[in-house]
Amino acid sequence: MKNLTTAITILTRAELRSAVLLLPLIVLSGLFDMIGVALVFPFLKLLSEPELIATNERLSQIYEFGGFQSEDSFVVFLGMAFIGLLLVGSAFKITAVYAANRWLEGRVHSLSQRLLTVYLRQPYEFMLKRHSSELVATMLSETGRIVSQVYRAISEFVMSFIVLLFMLALLFIVDARMTLLAIGVFAGVYTVMLIVVRRTTTRLGDTILKSNRMRHRIAWEALAGGKQVRLLNRESSLVNSYSVPSHEFASATALSNTVRQAPRHIVEAVTIGGTVILTLALMMQSGGLGTHAMAAIVPMLGVFALGVLRMMPAFQRGYNAIVSLRLSSVSAEAIQRDLAGSQTLPTLPQGAVEPLRFHQSLELRNVSFRYPGTTVRSLKNLNLRIDSGMSVGVVGRTGAGKTTLMDLVLGLLHPTKGEILIDGKVLDPKEQRAWRANVGYVQQDIFLSDASIAQNIAFGVPDDEIDRDRLVSAARVAQIERFILDELPDGFETLVGERGVRLSGGQRQRISIARALYTEPEVIVFDEATSALDTNTEALVMEEIAKLAGQRTLLMVAHRHSTVKDCDLIVTLDAGEITRLGSYADLVATEALPHLVASNER
Numbered sequence: 001m002k003n004l005t006t007a008i009t010i011l012t013r014a015e016l017r018s019a020v021l022l023l024p025l026i027v028l029s030g031l032f033d034m035i036g037v038a039l040v041f042p043f044l045k046l047l048s049e050p051e052l053i054a055t056n057e058r059l060s061q062i063y064e065f066g067g068f069q070s071e072d073s074f075v076v077f078l079g080m081a082f083i084g085l086l087l088v089g090s091a092f093k094i095t096a097v098y099a100a101n102r103w104l105e106g107r108v109h110s111l112s113q114r115l116l117t118v119y120l121r122q123p124y125e126f127m128l129k130r131h132s133s134e135l136v137a138t139m140l141s142e143t144g145r146i147v148s149q150v151y152r153a154i155s156e157f158v159m160s161f162i163v164l165l166f167m168l169a170l171l172f173i174v175d176a177r178m179t180l181l182a183i184g185v186f187a188g189v190y191t192v193m194l195i196v197v198r199r200t201t202t203r204l205g206d207t208i209l210k211s212n213r214m215r216h217r218i219a220w221e222a223l224a225g226g227k228q229v230r231l232l233n234r235e236s237s238l239v240n241s242y243s244v245p246s247h248e249f250a251s252a253t254a255l256s257n258t259v260r261q262a263p264r265h266i267v268e269a270v271t272i273g274g275t276v277i278l279t280l281a282l283m284m285q286s287g288g289l290g291t292h293a294m295a296a297i298v299p300m301l302g303v304f305a306l307g308v309l310r311m312m313p314a315f316q317r318g319y320n321a322i323v324s325l326r327l328s329s330v331s332a333e334a335i336q337r338d339l340a341g342s343q344t345l346p347t348l349p350q351g352a353v354e355p356l357r358f359h360q361s362l363e364l365r366n367v368s369f370r371y372p373g374t375t376v377r378s379l380k381n382l383n384l385r386i387d388s389g390m391s392v393g394v395v396g397r398t399g400a401g402k403t404t405l406m407d408l409v410l411g412l413l414h415p416t417k418g419e420i421l422i423d424g425k426v427l428d429p430k431e432q433r434a435w436r437a438n439v440g441y442v443q444q445d446i447f448l449s450d451a452s453i454a455q456n457i458a459f460g461v462p463d464d465e466i467d468r469d470r471l472v473s474a475a476r477v478a479q480i481e482r483f484i485l486d487e488l489p490d491g492f493e494t495l496v497g498e499r500g501v502r503l504s505g506g507q508r509q510r511i512s513i514a515r516a517l518y519t520e521p522e523v524i525v526f527d528e529a530t531s532a533l534d535t536n537t538e539a540l541v542m543e544e545i546a547k548l549a550g551q552r553t554l555l556m557v558a559h560r561h562s563t564v565k566d567c568d569l570i571v572t573l574d575a576g577e578i579t580r581l582g583s584y585a586d587l588v589a590t591e592a593l594p595h596l597v598a599s600n601e602r
C-alpha cells in the first residue's frame, strides 16, 4: 500500500485527474470486450439449434424484418453483424490503448522534466553533493522504469479488472460453481506466488537501482575522460569495471522479469488441465459421449473457455502490478525524494533576469565558509571591500581558498557565517539570481556545448535573439574575433564539437572570455582564466581587459605574475585567510609572492 501511495503521490493533481478521465474510456473498452464474448454463446447455440430462429420471438422478428430467404443467409448475416461489432470494439479498444499510452509516455516526459527543473532550481551546493550521472539516471532511467513497470502495470490491471468483472458476471450466469472454482484456483496460485517472491522483489529493486546508477557513472566517466583513459591504457580496466554493475543490472532485471511472468505459465497449465477436467465432468453429467451430449456442452464450454481465457490476464496483471510496485518502490522513493521540497526552492525565471546593478562597493564582512560535509572552514573571517571599477588580483597557494572566494562573490555559494554587501546592503538570497546576472565568469575548466561559436558565446540565448554587435565586440575584446572570421570555415556559425574538441585550449578559453563579456556585466571574475594562453596572447587579452577597468570591476585569480601586475589591489590568501592586502609593487617588495615570481620564471 505504501508503495502504491509513493507511486501516486509523485504525480501532480492534474496528472491524476487526467488518469481518472481515462477511466470511462477503459470501462467502455471493457464493455465491448464483454459483448464480444457474451454473443459467442447465443451464436454457437443458434448454430447447433437453428430451429430457434422460428421459436425465439426476437429472432423471428429480425428474420422477417430483414426479409431473409433462408435460415443460412440469416445466420451468415448474424455472423457478419457479430464480426462488425467486434471490429467496432477493436477500434474502440485501440483508441483506449492509445489514450493510455499517451498518458503513460507523457509521464516519462513530465516526471523527467520536473526532475530537471528541480535539479536546476537547487542551489549550486546541491551539485557539489550529487554526482551528475546519478541525477541523469534518475531523470531518464528511473522515470522510465516507474512508468513502464508501475503505471503501465496498474493501467493494464484496471483495464483487465473491468473485463474481469464483466466476465465473472457472465460466467456466474453460465455456471456459478465452476466460476467460483476457477476464481479459487487463480487467486490461490497468484497469492502463493506473491508470498514466495515478497522478499526477493524488494532486494531485486534495490539491486537494479544501485547497479543502474553505477553503470551510468562508469560509462559517463569512461567516455568523458577520453584522453586520460587512452593515455593511461585504462580501456580494458574500465570495460571490466563497467561489466560488473552492467552484468548485475542485467541479471537482476532478468530475474525480476521472470518473477513477474512465472505464475502465468503455472496458471496456464492449471487452466488447460482444468478445462479438460471440466469438459469431462460436463460430458459425464450429460450422459456420456453422443451428439446430444456434445450439443449441450459445446456452447457452454465455448463461453467458459473464452471467459476463463479473458479472466486470466486480469489476474496476471493484478499480480504484475503488485510485484512491479514492490520492484520499483526504490525508484519511486528516489524520485519522490528528489522532487520533495521543491516548493521551497526559487522558481526559474522565464526570460532574461534584470541585473542587480552595483554603484559603489562590494564588501565581504566577516565571511566564513565551510563546504557541506566537511569540518574545516575553507574561508575564515574574511573582510574585504572592493570599490566599483577596481581591478583586484587574488593570489595564494593551491588550496588557499581562491576559487571558493570567487564562488561566494559570484553568489553561487553562500557564506556559512558573515555577509556579502552590495552598495552597503546585505545581498538577499532572493537577489542572488539578479546579482549573478551582473557578473561575468571565466574559469579555467571551460564548459563549451556542441554548438556554433555564436551559440557558445551567447550561451543559452535563443538563436534569433543573439545580438550580433555584442557578439563581435565580445569576441574582439577576447582576441578571438580575427581567428573566427579569418580561419574558421563558417565564421561565427562554425560548430565547435563536443566540449569544444575542435578548438585549442587557448581558443576555448578566449571563447569563454567572450561569453563572460557578451552579457556586458559590471563585474567580471577571471578564475585562472588566461592560464591556457601563451604570454603574448595573454598580454593582448589583458590589454583589452585593462581597457574595461574603470568601467567594470575585475577580479582575477592567478598563479602567473603577469596576470595580476596591473591590478589596483592584490589579495593574498593563505589557508582560507587574507594574509596580505596591497598593491602589486608592495607585495613584490615585501617578498610576499615568492611562489608567483617562481612560477613566472619557469
Ligand SMILES: Nc1ncnc2c1ncn2[C@@H]1O[C@H](COP(=O)(O)OP(=O)(O)OP(=O)(O)O)[C@@H](O)[C@H]1O
Pocket: 128, 371, 372, 374, 378, 396, 397, 398, 399, 400, 401, 402, 403, 404, 405
Ligand atoms: N566541493 C568541495 N567540498 C569540500 N571541500 C572542498 C570543495 N571544494 C574545495 N574544497 C576545499 O576547500 C579548500 C579551498 O579550495 P579552493 O578550490 O577554493 O582553493 P584554490 O585556492 O582555488 O586552489 P587552486 O589554486 O588549487 O585552484 C581546499 O582545501 C579544498 O580541499
